[in-house]
Amino acid sequence: MPAFGAGLTVCAHVVRWGARVTPLAQSDAELPPASQTALELVNAIRALKAGARERSGAGLNAPVLAGMR
Amino acid sequence: MTYAAITGWGKCMPPSVLSNADLSTFLDTTDDWIVTRTGMRERRISHVPAIEMATVAARRALACAGLEADDLDLIVYGSCSNDEQVPNSASGVQVSLGARHAAAMDVNTACTSFLYGLSTASALIRTGAARTALVVGVELISPYMDWDNRNVAVLFGDGCAAVVLQATDRQEGVLGEQLGCNAEARHTLRVRGMGCAYANRDVMFGDTQWDFDGQEIFRHAVQGMTQAQRRSAGALRHRAGRRRPRRAAPGKPADHRRRRLAHGHPDGQGDADGAALRQHERRHGARRAGRRARGRPRRAARD
Numbered sequence: 231m232p233a234f235g236a237g238l239t240v241c242a243h244v245v246r247w248g249a250r251v252t253p254l255a256q257s258d259a260e261l262p263p264a265s266q267t268a269l270e271l272v273n274a275i276r277a278l279k280a281g282a283r284e285r286s287g288a289g290l291n292a293p294v295l296a297g298m299r
Numbered sequence: 300m301t302y303a304a305i306t307g308w309g310k311c312m313p314p315s316v317l318s319n320a321d322l323s324t325f326l327d328t329t330d331d332w333i334v335t336r337t338g339m340r341e342r343r344i345s346h347v348p349a350i351e352m353a354t355v356a357a358r359r360a361l362a363c364a365g366l367e368a369d370d371l372d373l374i375v376y377g378s379c380s381n382d383e384q385v386p387n388s389a390s391g392v393q394v395s396l397g398a399r400h401a402a403a404m405d406v407n408t409a410c411t412s413f414l415y416g417l418s419t420a421s422a423l424i425r426t427g428a429a430r431t432a433l434v435v436g437v438e439l440i441s442p443y444m445d446w447d448n449r450n451v452a453v454l455f456g457d458g459c460a461a462v463v464l465q466a467t468d469r470q471e472g473v474l475g476e477q478l479g480c481n482a483e484a485r486h487t488l489r490v491r492g493m494g495c496a497y498a499n500r501d502v503m504f505g506d507t508q509w510d511f512d513g514q515e516i517f518r519h520a521v522q523g524m525t526q527a528q529r530r531s532a533g534a535l536r537h538r539a540g541r542r543r544p545r546r547a548a549p550g551k552p553a554d555h556r557r558r559r560l561a562h563g564h565p566d567g568q569g570d571a572d573g574a575a576l577r578q579h580e581r582r583h584g585a586r587r588a589g590r591r592a593r594g595r596p597r598r599a600a601r602d
Contacts, residue, residue: 238408238409238480238481238482238484238485238487238488238519239408239409239410239411239415239478239479239480239481240411240477240478240479240480240481240520240523240524240526240527241408241411241414241415241418241476241477241478241479241527242414242476242477242524242527242528242530242531243414243417243418243473243475243476243531244473244474244475244476244531244532245305245472245473245474246470246471246472246474247305247471248304248305248306248467248469248471250306253307253308253362253363254307254362254363254364254365255362255363255365256359256362256363257309257358257359257361257362257363259354259355259358259359260355261311261313261314261346261347261351261352261355262346262347263314264313264314264315264346265346266315266346267315268315268316268317268318268321268343268344269317269321269324271315271344271345271346271441272317272321272344272441272446273325275441275442275444275446275505276325276446278505279446279503279505279506282503282506283506285501285502285503286492286501286502286503286506287508288500288501289497289500289501289502290491290492290497290500290502290506290507290508291491291508292500
C-alpha cells in the first residue's frame with residue numbers, strides 16, 4: 231500500500247499487482263551522457279542566480295504576495 | 300467491472316550524483332548533519348530537460364508492458380517543475396514517443412503528483428474513457444532550488460518514474476484510494492518565484508525563495524499519510540462488500556453504535572468525521588429513534 235504526502239497533499243492507494251512481476255521486454259532508451267559532474271551543474275546554476283538575488287528579492291517579497299494564502 | 304492493471308514500469312535517473320560532501324563545499328553542512336536528519340546520502344542532478352527524462356522512463360515502461368507508443372490513448376504527466384507551462388508537458392512526452400492517438404494532461408499536486416496522476420488515469424480507465432494509459436511522475440527541481448538554503452537544498456533532487464496501465468476484467472491495479480489536501484497548511488511550503496504572481500516584478504525566473512516549515516510539514520505528512528492509508532483500506536473493504544469484524548461489546552447494539560459515533564468510523568476516519576457524526580446524531584438522533592420505533596411493529600406484523 232503506497233502512500234505519500236507532504237505538508238499539503240496526501241494520497242494513498244491499495245494496489246494489487248498482477249501475476250507478472252518481470253518486464254516483457256527491455257528498452258534501450260538512455261539519456262545522453264553528462265559532460266559535467268553534479269557539482270559542476272549545481273555551481274553553474276548558483277553562478278547564474280548569484281547576480282540576480284538582490285534584484286529578485288524585492289519581487290519575491292512584494293507586499294501583495296506576502297498576503298497571499 | 301473494469302480495472303486498471305499496472306502492466307509496465309520504468310524509471311530514469313540522471314547519471315550525475317550530488318553527494319553530501321559536494322553540498323558541504325558551498326553550504327554550512329556535513330554528511331553527518333544531513334544523514335542524521337534526513338537519512339539521505341546523495342541525490343541526482345539532471346543535465347537534460349524533464350521531458351527528456353520522462354521520455355526515457357516512458358519508453359522503458361512501454362517495453363516492460365510489451366506495448367508501442369501508438370497503443371496509448373492517455374498520458375498523464377505529474378510534476379510541479381514543468382519545462383514550460385504552455386504547451387503542457389504531457390504533450391511533449393507524447394510527441395517524443397510518437398503516441399499519436401493519446402490524450403495528454405498535466406497534474407500538479409507537488410509531492411503527490413504521481414499518485415494523483417495514477418488515481419486520475421485509473422479512474423478514466425474504469426469509466427471506459429481510456430483503455431491504455433501512461434502515468435509519469437517527474438521532477439527537475441535543481442534549476443529552481445535555493446542552493447543557499449540548507450533546509451531545502453539537501454532534500455531535493457531530479458528524477459522520473461513511469462507506469463503503464465491497461466484495462467482488464469481482473470481485479471488488479473488501484474483497488475482502494477484516498478486523496479486529501481490540508482489546504483490550511485499552504486503556508487508551510489511555498490516556492491516564491493514559481494508562478495505568474497511573480498511575473499513583471501523584476502524577479503529572475505529560476506531565482507526562488509523557499510518558505511519551508513520542515514517540522515510542520517513532517518507532522519502533517521506523517522498524520523496525513525497514516526490517515527490516508529487507513530481510509531484507502533477502508534474504501535477497499537467497503538467496495539468489496541466485506542464487513543469489518545466487530546469486537547464483542549457489552550450492552551445493547553445501540554450502545555455499540557453510539558460508541559462508533561463518539562470515536563470515529565471503525566474504518567479509520569478521523570476525529571473530524573467523528574465530530575460530524577456526533578453532530579449529526581445530536582440533530583437527528585430523536586428522528587432516527589422514532590423511525591426505528593415505528594419500524595418494529597410493521598416488521599412484526601409481516602412476520
